[in-house]
Amino acid sequence: MPELRKDPVLGRWIIIAKERGKRPTDFIINEPPTKGGFCPLCPGNEKTTPAEVLGYGTPGRLANTPGWTLRVVPNKYPALIIEGDLNKEGEGLYDKMNGIGAHEVLIDTPNHDETFSRLPFERMKDVFLAFRDRLVDLSRDERFKYVMIFKNHGRAAGASLEHSHSQLVALPILPRMIVSELAGSLSYYKYKERCVYCDIIRQEIKQQTRIVCENDHFIVITPWAPRSPFEMWVLPKHHSSSYITQSDEQFQALTRIFAEAMYRLESCIPNVPYNFVLHGAPLRSEPMRHYHWHFEIMPKLTNIAGFEWGSGFYINPTPPEDAAKFLRKVSVT
Amino acid sequence: MPELRKDPVLGRWIIIAKERGKRPTDFIINEPPTKGGFCPLCPGNEKTTPAEVLGYGTPGRLANTPGWTLRVVPNKYPALIIEGDLNKEGEGLYDKMNGIGAHEVLIDTPNHDETFSRLPFERMKDVFLAFRDRLVDLSRDERFKYVMIFKNHGRAAGASLEHSHSQLVALPILPRMIVSELAGSLSYYKYKERCVYCDIIRQEIKQQTRIVCENDHFIVITPWAPRSPFEMWVLPKHHSSSYITQSDEQFQALTRIFAEAMYRLESCIPNVPYNFVLHGAPLRSEPMRHYHWHFEIMPKLTNIAGFEWGSGFYINPTPPEDAAKFLRKVSVT
Numbered sequence: 287m288p289e290l291r292k293d294p295v296l297g298r299w300i301i302i303a304k305e306r307g308k309r310p311t312d313f314i315i316n317e318p319p320t321k322g323g324f325c326p327l328c329p330g331n332e333k334t335t336p337a338e339v340l341g342y343g344t345p346g347r348l349a350n351t352p353g354w355t356l357r358v359v360p361n362k363y364p365a366l367i368i369e370g371d372l373n374k375e376g377e378g379l380y381d382k383m384n385g386i387g388a389h390e391v392l393i394d395t396p397n398h399d400e401t402f403s404r405l406p407f408e409r410m411k412d413v414f415l416a417f418r419d420r421l422v423d424l425s426r427d428e429r430f431k432y433v434m435i436f437k438n439h440g441r442a443a444g445a446s447l448e449h450s451h452s453q454l455v456a457l458p459i460l461p462r463m464i465v466s467e468l469a470g471s472l473s474y475y476k477y478k479e480r481c482v483y484c485d486i487i488r489q490e491i492k493q494q495t496r497i498v499c500e501n502d503h504f505i506v507i508t509p510w511a512p513r514s515p516f517e518m519w520v521l522p523k524h525h526s527s528s529y530i531t532q533s534d535e536q537f538q539a540l541t542r543i544f545a546e547a548m549y550r551l552e553s554c555i556p557n558v559p560y561n562f563v564l565h566g567a568p569l570r571s572e573p574m575r576h577y578h579w580h581f582e583i584m585p586k587l588t589n590i591a592g593f594e595w596g597s598g599f600y601i602n603p604t605p606p607e608d609a610a611k612f613l614r615k616v617s618v619t
Numbered sequence: 620m621p622e623l624r625k626d627p628v629l630g631r632w633i634i635i636a637k638e639r640g641k642r643p644t645d646f647i648i649n650e651p652p653t654k655g656g657f658c659p660l661c662p663g664n665e666k667t668t669p670a671e672v673l674g675y676g677t678p679g680r681l682a683n684t685p686g687w688t689l690r691v692v693p694n695k696y697p698a699l700i701i702e703g704d705l706n707k708e709g710e711g712l713y714d715k716m717n718g719i720g721a722h723e724v725l726i727d728t729p730n731h732d733e734t735f736s737r738l739p740f741e742r743m744k745d746v747f748l749a750f751r752d753r754l755v756d757l758s759r760d761e762r763f764k765y766v767m768i769f770k771n772h773g774r775a776a777g778a779s780l781e782h783s784h785s786q787l788v789a790l791p792i793l794p795r796m797i798v799s800e801l802a803g804s805l806s807y808y809k810y811k812e813r814c815v816y817c818d819i820i821r822q823e824i825k826q827q828t829r830i831v832c833e834n835d836h837f838i839v840i841t842p843w844a845p846r847s848p849f850e851m852w853v854l855p856k857h858h859s860s861s862y863i864t865q866s867d868e869q870f871q872a873l874t875r876i877f878a879e880a881m882y883r884l885e886s887c888i889p890n891v892p893y894n895f896v897l898h899g900a901p902l903r904s905e906p907m908r909h910y911h912w913h914f915e916i917m918p919k920l921t922n923i924a925g926f927e928w929g930s931g932f933y934i935n936p937t938p939p940e941d942a943a944k945f946l947r948k949v950s951v952t
Binding site: 289291292293294295296298299300301302303304308309310312365380434444455462463467470471474482483485486489492493509511512513515516554555558587599600601602603604605606608 | 643935
């Protein structure tokens with residue numbers, strides 16, 4: 287059983303995935319990227335993954351058979367497991383609970399060499415719809431408070447399989463990042479009675495220096511204080527704390543703007559490794575006036591020191607205004 | 620002039636090092652590690668670095684000439700610059716100030732191929748003494764509130780030069796990590812009237828499951844909720860919030876225990892890339908009953924996803940009890 291443990295000073299929760307049970311010899315330094323070989327995410331290999339929890343594809347297709355265009359399966363080596371109770375307990379001054387949760391893999395495409403950013407429009411939209419469908423389903427489990435949805439693209443960004451996929455981790459606790467965002471935006475709201483993200487959007491539209499692209503429903507900016515060069519945030523223009531309540535028109539607009547932002551980024555920095563993370567309200571929460579859902583896209587560039595990720599202290603060599611200028615210059619047809 | 624910018628939601632400060640002015644083409648993906656070639660940190664090349672601010676070596680040696688065993692020089696490409704005023708100002712809802720600070724490189728050794736962990740006893744002790752000497756000197760500048768002291772060892776951990784060195788960054792703000800530690804430990808102290816780190820040490824000595832090694836003055840543990848496999852904390856056994864007030868006996872004991880911990884780690888995982896960071900009280904602060912200085916040593920292992928560093932959500936495949944067991948098993952003569 288994996289274990290969730292809380293740092294007694296910072297209140298930061300960590301998952302101890304005992305089942306992975308890494309011994310010193312399991313850490314191979316400078317491991318070369320594996321190319322080719324057997325891919326468990328490819329069509330025809332459906333039986334090698336745990337049974338799918340969601341599949342889009344040809345009508346009438348049987349689950350766990352080819353013919354799909356998108357598939358969500360539980361992670362074969364989950365960081366958290368779905369069965370059991372939390373059993374919160376202390377051990378002296380330390381706190382822990384069982385590592386209950388869900389860990390799923392969303393296979394973006396049946397084509398091994400197709401990357402997320404180059405998916406055809408309808409199939410990229412399906413990825414965003416599948417995020418919603420899984421959020422709705424997982425929110426029915428009262429043990430879960432939050433679902434982290436993210437993609438690691440490229441080995442430098444932590445992807446361990448070549449085949450394009452995203453991940454969903456349902457958690458019995460709120461991750462630190464969301465706790466901090468909720469607290470920061472609430473404190474702003476209490477003082478100003480306005481959403482800080484709505485104010486950010488207003489200021490960005492006024493200043494016109496950090497906008498990457500926009501459409502009727504979404505705006506993509508390089509944030510004022512970015513952790514990494516070419517970091518981008520994708521924000522809905524109309525206030526909403528919840529990803530799942532979007533209309534079909536909004537999902538269309540999201541897909542269009544996301545594809546455009548990724549095209550601009552990859553035109554500037556070919557083969558860029560990146561992570562993106564969906565930031566949304568906790569599961570089953572009422573609409574929040576102070577919180578505003580969004581995506582954060584973080585390129586992972588080789589010269590960012592490991593130290594910076596660990597200490598919360600970032601040095602960024604590219605001003606976001608410069609990054610936005612380069613990104614805007616890319617011609618999009 | 621570099622710029623410090625504050626995230627309006629999280630309050631997190633970022634350094635925008637404009638002078639480094641990285642353009643998209645400056646980010647080479649999968650850059651191979653450079654080996655050999657000219658080394659600005661080697662003896663004989665003293666004139667290629669900015670003039671030294673501290674040097675240990677043969678008595679009577681002239682500054683910026685060979686004969687040194689340890690040298691501290693300003694970083695040639697500093698993230699922050701020493702001259703000027705902070706000029707705190709707003710830009711709409713955003714906050715910024717000039718990137719005033721000091722960025723120094725501590726050259727651990729004159730020998731290009733000698734790593735920190737294998738330094739002879741007296742010379743490793745010199746590194747710890749030099750940290751103190753620079754802290755004392757930099758604390759005289761009232762503009763600085765904190766000095767981050769850290770080492771990146773190995774390219775995966777962010778080292779851009781082969782030659783063993785540490786870095787010091789004097790900041791006009793408190794880094795987020797320290798703000799959180801001060802807040803967390805103060806809140807514990809208010810409730811218990813005890814230092815949380817002292818309580819951690821007491822519990823670790825009682826449980827005997829996460830101790831790596833100890834001597835009269837220091838204890839090395841794998842922390843209860845570690846972010847990375849084989850993470851280690853080096854804590855003074857007697858309560859103190861300040862690194863600089865240590866006695867010579869304590870510096871000796873620190874050197875011995877640090878060398879032993881690193882020997883154990885590198886015996887378990889040869890060539891492990893790692894970061895270590897000194898966590899201490901803000902400059903010029905009165906002794907604090909609630910805060911306890913320490914070192915955190917974080918191995919950077921290839922399979923940790925970039926995503927985790929960015930989101931504050933960590934998955935660790937090695938329980939700290941297992942890591943401590945492996946580390947204790949190493950025989951030390």
